[in-house]
Amino acid sequence: MPPHLDSGAGASGAPLHLLVLLHGAGGQHGGGDHIALAHAIRHGALLLIPDALSTSWDFLRGGFGPDLAFLDRALLWTMQRYQVDEQAMALAGFSDGASYALSVGLMNGHLFSDILAFSPGFMAPLRREGQPRIFVAHGKEDPVLAVQRGHDIAQRLTQEGYDVSYEEFDGAHIVSPPVARAALQRLET
Known part of the structure; x- marks a missing residue:
């Protein structure tokens, strides 16, 4: 553990x-x-990278359940041990994780200031709270989840009044390093 984190x-x-x-x-x-x-x-930020309890997130297998409960416990554990800036908490994901980040993040917009979704396939929040900033990126040559999905999600969220940034990039089903760095830089503003 880096020495500057000892105090939390x-x-x-x-x-x-x-x-x-x-x-x-x-x-x-x-x-x-x-x-x-x-x-x-x-x-000097904290990075939490939880694993789904199966090959992907529970909602993609029929509904929110054990993964959401695990994520909640992981966040609680982190916040009990570190002094977290509650105005600077971001939820990010790739592919299925992007769809989960959008769904969970929109339901918990009072908790997450930002949502970063790289190559999402859909979003299905059960409810919405808060107004997190949203960044969506998608590769133009994505063979897994068509770029139109990311475009449609960003357009819908913009129409619903969210602060959305959307980036298409030349590439497939990946997180483009320049686009990811730009998205993460946005967290510092």
């Missing part, structure tokens, strides 16, 4: 930003985990 606060004693990163099917991050780790180290 950042090096300056300030609360820490928290980024929660959700994987895609089979535990894949599309390269986003390395980018998020570099960002967390550079900015």
Whole structure:
């Protein structure tokens, strides 16, 4: 553990930003985990990378349940041990994790200030609370989830009054490093 985290606060004693990163099917991050780790180290932020209890997130298998409960416990554990800036908590995901991040993040917009969705397939929040900022990115040549899905999600959220940034990039079903860095930089504003 880095020495400046021993007290549960950042090096300056300030609360820490928290980024929660959700994987895609089979535990894949599309390269986003390395980018998020570099960002967390550079900015002195906390990075929480939970695993789904199966190959993907519970909602994709029939409804919210054990994964959501596990995520809740992981957040509680983190917040009990570290001084987290409650105005700077982001939920991010790739592929299935992006769909889960959108769904869970929109239901908990009072908790998450930002949602970052890389190659999402859908969103299905049971309710909506708060007004998190939303970043959606999708590869134009994505063979797994068509780019139109990301476009439609971003357009719908914009029409519903959310602050949305949408990026299409030349690439397939991955987290584009330049786009991911831009999304993470947005968290610092």
